[in-house]
Amino acid sequence: MNRETTFVAAATVVVVASLVAAAVVPGALADPTDDGPLRPGPVHVEEVPIAPGAATGETATLAVEARLEHRGNPTDNVTVLFRAIDSESNLVETSRTVEVGTLTGDRETPVRANLTVAREGGYEIETIVFRDGERVADATRRVSGLEALTPAYADSNVVFAESTALQPVSVSVGSAEGDRVSLDLSGALTNEGDTPTGDLEVTFVVRQAESNVVADRVTVPVGEIRAGRTSTVDASVTVPAEYNYYVDAILWRDDVHVDSAQSVANLDPTERISANVTEQEVEFEVEDFESDDEETTAAEDGGTYGADSQTTTPGFGVAVAVVALLATALLVRRRSE
Known part of the structure; x- marks a missing residue:
């Protein structure tokens, strides 16, 4: 057997062995262009808009949306953790985890969650992004003043009117009989909504200024108020004369406090009060300055x-x-x- 024949036979054996190995052991022959497993694309938290949701007397719901920016190769097994941390105590009030799955392409993906917290104080809203259980991105937003959110049961488009020309509550003296005097009360209400509203009532409470004792009270119904219109509701009370009074007006809808306003009635000639400031007047004596x-x-x-x-x-x-x-x-x- 010559040298050429020997070489061909050996080459044939190598090729046959390689084919057998490739058939028996998958992946024994590696693709020279294969760089190994694909590297997952980067993920960033672009922004975290937060909007107020439903509110009750004790809690408020925050609608949190994390916008995740993804570039490059697909990123698998992505989860987002949302949590609300009390700004004063630094304790976690509530948290929620959202499974996102796989992020692909060069785009933003919104991830939403609702966090229900106590309707008071402020919170740090943390957004943490995990890939295969490893933190890869995070962001923090702060919210405060949650007590200003109006519960659904107290939400109303009708409020007491306030302007320089129109007082929310006005008081005038009616008739007097002996040591009693009647006060004519009027409350101005404005419908700031787009539809007519009704099923309202106003309670007037008259309190003696110094003692805070309720001298009289009356509740009157409010008629329908058209959208964008202002209407008045009138009532009358009888109180002892020569005293000063605070006049509180409370607007109710289905036994729920909606709005309130205050005025005063100064019936004591030697003293004067206002809705926000109380002042004492000194009586002027002419003889003190007479010569x-x-x-x-x-x-x-x-x-x-x-x-x-x-x-x-x-x-x-x-x-x-x-x-x-x-x-x-x-x-x-x-x-x-």
């Missing part, structure tokens, strides 16, 4: 006298004049002797 017409009053600079300054010596009174007359009489008598 005797027969006496001459000089200014502190000594330049002004009374109207009869030509006949009366400044600074001398009647007693001094009598003494002067007696001294003159004695002097004349001595000379005569």
Whole structure:
């Protein structure tokens, strides 16, 4: 057997062995262009918008949306953790995990969750992105003033009107009988919504200013108020005279407090109060500043006298004049002797 034949036979054996190995052991022959497993694309938290959701008397729901920016190769097994941390205590109030799955392409993907927290104070809203259980991105937003969110049961488009020309609650004195006086009360209500509204009532509470004792109260229904219109509701109460009163007006809808306003009734001539400030007036007494017409009053600079300054010596009174007359009489008598 010559050299060429031997070489061909050996090459044939190598090829056959390689084919057998490839058939028996998959992947024994590697693709020279294969760089191994694909590297997952990067993920970033682009922004986290937060919107108020439903509110009750005790809780508020925050609608949180994390916008995830993805580039490059697919990224598998992605999850997002949302959690609300109390700003004062740094305790986790609530949390929620959302399974995202696989992110592909060069795009943003929104991930949404609702977090229900106590309707008070403020919170740090953390958004943490995990890939295969490993943190790869995060973001933090702060919310505060949740107590300002209005519960659904107290939400109303009707409020007490406030303007320079129109007072929310006005008070006028009606009739008086003995030590009792009637007050005519009026509340101005504005419908700030787009539809007519009704099923409302207003309670007027009249409190004596110093003691805070309720002198009288009355509740009256409110008629339908068209959209964008202002209407008034009137009532009358009877209270003791010569006192000052706070007049509270409370707007109700189906026994739920919707809005309130306050005014005052000043019936005491020596005192005056306002809805926000209480002030005490000192009664003016004329006699404290009254002078005797027969006496001459000089200014502190000594330049002004009374109207009869030509006949009366400044600074001398009647007693001094009598003494002067007696001294003159004695002097004349001595000379005569």
